Each structure stands twice: as C-alpha cells, then as structure tokens.
Amino acid sequence: MRRLTRRSAIATALALSACGREAASQPAYPPITDTPLKSIASTPVGACVQHAFLQDPAYAELFARHYSQLTPEWEMKMEYILQDDGSFRFDRPDAIADFARRHGIRLYGTTLVWYDQAMPAFLRLDGQGKAFANAYRNYILAVAGRYRGQAVGWDVVNETVADNGVDLRASIWTRNLGVDAHMILAFHHAREADPEATLFINDYHLENNPTKRATFLRTVERLLKAGAPIGGIGTQSHLDLDVTRPGLCRAAIRELAGFGLPIHVSELDISLGDKPDFARLPELLKRQADLTRELAGAYMDLPARQRFAFTVWGLRDSDTWLHGPSGQRPSDQPLPFDAAGRPKPMFQALAETLSA
Template identity: 55%
Template structure:
C-alpha cells in the first residue's frame, strides 16, 4: 500500500483549540457530533482549491473540520511549475484565506520532499543550489508566516522497506541527514513561531520503517535540529496485526513531542487477487484499525495530541478513488459520497468521546 523548554510552549496550541471547540454547539449530523468539537487538538482534512467550489464539501468541512492541509498545491510540483524565479502561490493563498475566514488552522505541506524539485534544481552549481534551497524555504515559509501554524518541513525521507534513508537530489548535495537538518534550520529562521514536523508514512504497518524513523528522530534531536513535532501519515491497511499500531505510537510518544496523525485513510483494497472477504468484514477490520489508532492517540498526554487529520472527507475525495482501477466500492474515509458518516467516522467519534 505504497503512497504515499519545548512542551510548555507547544501545550498552548491544543489548549486554544480546546477552547475553540468548547464554544461550538455540538449539533449532530447524521447522528454524529461535529468531529472538531470532540477531537483533542484539531480535527483536520486535506484540501484542494477545487473543494472550495463544492457546496457539499464546504458544508461538511465547516461542520467537522478545524484544520486544513493543502493536499497538492503547496508542494514544489505546483509552486515551481514556472521555475525558481516565478513561484506560484495563488492557490494556496486562496486556501489560506478560506481557513482564516472560517476559523480553521492551516498546516503547511510540504517544504522539502524527495520526489519533487529535481527538475528545477538540475544544472545548478553548488553555490546556486544552496541559494535556491535556502531561498525557496525562506520565500514560501516566510510568505505564510502568521498564516500557517505548523509545517511538514521534510516529507517521507525513509525507504519503503525501512533499510535506510532515501537517496535523492537533496541528499546528494547535503547528505541524508544533512538536507533534513538544513531544511529545519532554514524553516526555523523563516518562521520562528510555526511548529516544525517531520512527516512519514507506513510507520505503523512496516516495523522496520518505524524503527528507522525513530532512529532518525533521535539523531536529529541529538544534533540540535529544531524538530518540534512528529507526523505519522497513517495510510493504514486493514491487515495490520492487532496491537501493532498502538505499539508504534507508544514508541513515538517517548520523545515527548507533539504527534500529528497527518493523513489518515484506510483502503478496503488488498494486494491479493484471491482475497474474497466481503465488504462488511473488510469494514470491520477497518474499524478495528481506526479504533486502535484513535484510542492510542487519546492516551497520549494532552500536549502531544497535536491534530488528527484524515486525507479527505468523503470516499469520493480520496486519492484511492482517482485511478483507473477504482471500482467505486472503496470506502477509505469518514464520510460517504453523500456526506453521511461511514463506520470510520463513528469509530473516531466513539474513541474521542471515551
């Protein structure tokens, strides 16, 4: 399922979010309370500009969401489409305005990612590369200073099998740990107030990858990196063994840093063409995975429960439903196409209110 003194100061953000939740009436929708009113920290979702023209999505988001993450339009692929000298920030500006107008926090995603930026940086000598790398972070993070409360500074630095860190255009210039440290240092300069996250996927499902992530975090912190939060994407699959999600989250919590469940979805698909299990049984497995994740999140200290974000709201919004293999049956997100709660939404509501 490929995809894709600190605590004192950071404790303020969840407290503010809690005050905002308590001031909002908890009118049920489809028998479900607004998730933003019951989620410790914030309840988030990803967003694209196209969502902002969809009245049904707007209604659902305003009901349940207190934090937004740009799904694509804050990534280098879009921002650098016209080259290093003409950064495109128009769409994310629109998302930022929507978030501000609706009292939602904005989580920046992402400054540096191994899979993007190579074409724009190709052919630069070392000095020009350094200026472009530092300048990109300074410009983008600086532009959203005061509008973005947090950033995924570096996204997905670890190999899928957990055997090591990825080799990429950034690491070839600065080293595998070096480009991460440099990105965090530059982001800290550009926005001293934002909470800076390292974000990765398949940490719960692939124990070797989770262990590699923990070792990387330990190295960065020992080196003085201004890493302030840990993002686990939680693109889960239904056959993760019972207890494995909770075990990893327990290890992740040992650093004492805020934790962001940053991109949750759970596809009902599996890789086996011989998997004949029915839809309801798959949904029961999905519910078990989501319940385990939400319950262990609830057991975190309050200052570590930064936010709980799903990678879309409705099944039809999901990246799993955008390829040519989509049969229209996958239900990876909290709400169905009509905006009614799926079993996932009810599992989250139960865990958050327990």
C-alpha cells in the first residue's frame, strides 16, 4: 500500500472517470479467452476485496471464478477493527472470511502492525509501558486468533522501511516498544495466536529502490537472528511504467528469495503512468503485460516451496485504489480486468506465466 486513506477512497473507487469508461467500452486489444486463472495457475493466485464490492453478484462471480486466495483490502486492518473505546468490530472481516470459506478460497490477512495506523485506543496508552504492551499483545491475539485455522498467512509487520530507503519508520509502536522489539514481539504474538499461519514482513518499492531493498533485507536478517518467527517475505509490487525499468523485478525477486523463505507478491498493480497518453493505449498495455511477465516469471523461477502466492491489488480497473483521492489517477488501468470485467493483456500474461 502506498499512501492510503481507505475510508475516503472507497466511494471514488466504485466509479470510473469518463475517460476510464470510454476506454473500458472500447478495448484496445483483441478478445482474450476468459479461462479461469486459478484452474491453470500452478501457484495460489489472489486479489484483494472490499466488503462493498462483494455485494455485487457480477463482482463476486468474477472473483470466485478466477482467484484461489483473497486479501481484505482494508477491513481487516486496525482502522476498521479497533474502535475508539478499545472494543473490536468484526462484522465485515467475518463476512469476507465467510465468502472465502463458502467458495473454497484461501484467506490471507493484512495487516496486524502498520506504522500508519495509530488508533485512539492506543494513543490513550502512549507512554504507559506495560499497559501499552499488554494492549498490543491482546490486539494481535484477538485478530489473528479469530481466523486461526482459516487464514493461511498474515502481513504481521507492514512497511517498516522509510521512503528514503535508509531509515526505519518511527511510530507509536517504535516509541513504546522499540524499533526492532515491536516487530519481534508482533511476530511472537502472531505465532501464539495462530501456530499454523505463515507470518510475513511486507513492504513496497522493493523493486524500484535497491537501497530500500537492501535496508529491508538487513532488517529481516536482524529480526531472524533475534528469533522472530518470520515465515515469509512479501513484496507489494506497486509498479509504474514511468519508473519500473525492465530487469528490476527479476533482480528484486532473486535477492528477496535469498533467505530461502516463501515469497508473496502481495499487492500487484501496474500503473500506466502519471499522465498516460491514451492514444498510445495498445502500446501501454503491451508494456504492462511485458512487466507482468517479468515479475511473474521471476516468481515462477523460484523453487516450489518458496512460491507462497501471487496477489493483485484489485479485481477490475474500476476497483483500484489508484482512482481514489490518495492515488489521484482516476483514469488509470492497472489491473488484469477492465472495468467491464473483461480480461486484458495483463491477464493473458499472468495466465501464460503462472501456468508454467
């Protein structure tokens, strides 16, 4: 997740701009066979969901047809679950988990600890030592424990490296529990809550920023040496045709796999750029598909035991967070399906590569 404000993004994520609608109504490519992706992929394939989207039968049918894993986009995060008085709200997370269960889809949870979410219930405990630490543990036990036996994995610690690529982020968690200590504790608490789930540390721009990737890898190494039960590494893979050069994805996957841990491509989308020239849409979609092939190919080159799952961050172009106020790219087309639910060249690239 780049800089997100989920509550403010939901309404705008449900609609396309006029430009986006026009592009969606006139595909810039020949028809692509809509073969169920999960039936041909030799690895779990997933996408994120919102509770509101699942109320649309066409959306729910398209999701269940193609994906074998789902990640709640924001409703399993602290911003939704933890109320100001310290109580927990599980109505929407439970409904999403129930949809997964009814359709035989794996549930993946995100995220237990994120620097960007300091809720009032924790702010009231700021500086209170043991009380803060107890609330931290209780929250992780309550959330991860609720889906014990169903969630196959969790983003336990999310986005710990700062955008400068050098520093680790400061937060209410680091201030009260310590920079490394809050992460080590989070992994131990998550393991206590669910001994079977695979526990991930997750970050973004690991492909585009080698300095950030190096800092991230040093952090993982340090946490592992300290005994943190990290079970996997997540790379969000929010890519951008303006930034992501050929070869960057392959190099990143190779380095991230160096610990021998499972790899989760956890939030893939590929933006067409800051101000895409839609007169060149066929070329842009081809470049998008080529970049998808590179990333998916690098993932598939991993040993089978390291291929945890390959997840895209949204179902259709109309559902992307990039259309929201935090993304400000209202006509972007970053996902494998267009606004009408038709497969794009990006989908074809996934089908060809993940079935290898």
